[in-house]
Amino acid sequence: MNSYDHSSIEAKWQKQWDDAGIFKTNQNPTDKMYILVEFPYPSGNLHVGHWYAFAVTDIFARYMHHVGKDVFFPFGFDSFGLPAENAAIKRGLNPKDWTYSNIAHMQKQVKSMGTMIDWSTQVATSDPEYYRWTQWLFLQFYKKGLVTHEQSHVNWCPSCKTVLANEQLEAGLCERCSSVVEQKVMMQWNIKITQYADRLIDDLDDVAWPTHIKESQKNWIGRSHGTFFTFDIKDAEENIKVFTTRPDTFMGVTYVVIAPEHELIQELKSTISNWNEVEEYIERTNQKTNLDRQTNKQKTGVQLNGIKAIHPATKQEIPIFISDYVLASYGTGCVMAVPAHDERDFEFATLYNLPIVQVVEPAITSNTPSIINKKPYLDLSGHLINSGEFDSLPVSEAQEIITTRYGTKTTTYKLQDWSVSRQRYWGCPIPMIHCASCGVVPVPEQDLPVRLPDMDKIEIRDDGKSPLAHNTEWVTTTCPACGGSAQRETDTLDTFVDSSWYYMRYTDPVNESEFASADALRTFMPIDFYSGGSEHTNRHLLYARFFFKVMYDLGLVTQTEPFITRNNRGLILGPDGEKMSKSKGNVIDPDSVVETVGSDVVRSYLAFMGPYGEAGNYPWDPNGVVGIRRFFERVFALASRAGQNDSQQSLVALHTMLSKIHYDFEQLKFNTALSKLMICLNELEKHECSVKTLSQFLIPLNVFAPHVAQEIWEMIGFSGFVYHQKFPVADLGVLEGQSFKIMIQINGKTRFSHETSNSLSEADVLECIGGTDEYKKWVGDKKIIKTIYVKDRLLNIVVSE
């Protein structure tokens, strides 16, 4: 009896595929397709999400392989990062040993998926052979002037004891440990991603990504067009530069507000008469966390006594305030307040009894009353009032004229520069040297990599420094410029730097003289399909695009976008419909499911849960898994009784499936692709089915269930690997002459149908159905007003009632 013993089948075929090396990448592809999945962090254990990422993408990769693409499907590990270091601190483990034993274990787990991954491509970002090139790229960025080392306002996680990028915050909390993040000023290495803000937005036009991903990135970058105005300060040399998107409201400015952290305040210290009060407010602001500032939106502030700003147009003196509702990091850090037309300014003005001057009269439209009822309102279709010479100008015209007269056109972004310094050990050392006489000196390229030293004890102190700082032997070095004694930089790079270029290293993973050869890059880049998690939309995906653009400018790559298409995966939820978590006890362990029902079942079930391209979150149904298992068992059962002949129905079933299934794969609808195989099997079971027909069925099945397909392939007497088979082409001749139904509608409602095997004209259909009882019942002697005929699909007869 041919039963489905998944364990032995999987072990058997995985070994044979491996021994035969059938998944080796074709280095001279004629029709290349680079399929990439975000590489995992080697946490130590594979979860269902990893399966959903790699096994289901493997289904897509295998489909592409069978239809003739030269698929490149690599794999690696994003192996620097905090968990290794935390394991070291908590449990006294060596971060390197911990990481590499996890990698070894996870590799085995991934191999159990039975994917067509080419393992010879594997990279790990913590390998010196890899991070050598991370450092090299960092130095190229530095030479291009894109790297700065400066005092910066940073997000500090007191629990992780390291700096976080804005992208690593979630509602003011550390994304990793949910600690309340503090604000600090520290010397930091920053990369000037803001210089690429425009291109990062504009080039989105060139990629075929889902709209929501593009929109999210645009939002994150937050480009807005507006005007700078400069307000002089009476009897002082300094002035206040503000940014606004509503220059038309310029004549309604009744005061200005400066962010408390703004350096201008310090410069004005001697002229401010209530300095004590001001200083106290600044102190209070500095102690506030981002979270406080975001949740407690009650307006507070302090007027700067003794100084006044001068309105550039009216020359009137207006008060100056500091308030934490103005952010230092956005625009100029100063705003002109127009309480009549801005909610926040309105609130503040009401609190401090400041004048409110309406300068825009809304246009009379149907929704005007609701605008006016709202105390401060914005109306872009109105005209100006109380604005002197600008009165009666429409808003858009006023914006132009006032900007030309008093201001400068400009563009600002929400995106901030990328802070890449991390005060932790297990990361890529920043290849910089601090010399007392020469300052910051980059490590010469021939000295790369700057190796991370092995350290017996990893200890995080409260000095805000990396554990590396306490390794004097490693820190002490000589200055490449003057030869004097110098210190190494002890911060390590944000791991998002490591992962910004790994997909290029895959193309040439063991190259010792370049990060990747131009030849390899030309052969495999760009990435045709990139699957990842939606949490990376505004982080990895943005950083990687930025990296690639800089590399383009450096002449290192020839394209401007690395990822042609992008697919954000959804989440696999627990059987209870909730996100899997240990505390909820709803975690599915893929290893144990694989053990009981087999790898092929898990792969296929994950594909069957729902469409892959829509980022839907699907609950894991243990019964659903059993359904897939039954399907494979039925294929085995069919195999044991397949003979030499086919009934016509079997051929029709096979070729119908073969003709329709491509559409599903192309739409990433692996769920409906698999359902077409099930429909086909349902038919083959009912009719006489030949070994040959079954063998053709096995090739699309191999995409989902490579072990099952291969085993049956052998069982029914075929040799070689199914992997080497081309996807069968549907024989449309078999499908010709099949009978089909033309539905008959009366007044748009389907009432009956007419079965035929020939293509019919409208008159033919009418003639065929004219004598039927159904026709007499629904049409009878009612008057036919008109008919609509969609050839061979439907005839709609409109009759009078």
Next chain:
RNA sequence: GCCGGGGUGGCGGAAUUGGUAGACGCGCACGACUCAAAAUCGUGUAUCGCAAGGUGUGCGGGUUCGACUCCCGCCCUCGGCACCA
């Protein structure tokens, strides 16, 4: 508040883009096999109705011979951003 997705049986989801709503799978019910149960196989399964037939894709309108699909107005829900001037 702003931006972007979604609302279809008991459940996951189909409907090739305006043409038979509910494919496929799960679950459930009944039947066969069995001493019995499981497994397996078969049949059925949106809903009201004995039936003829009616009603149904979040709600209310509209366009059309015909609407899950298009338009207008709501409601709910998920995700991202959020004092961004």
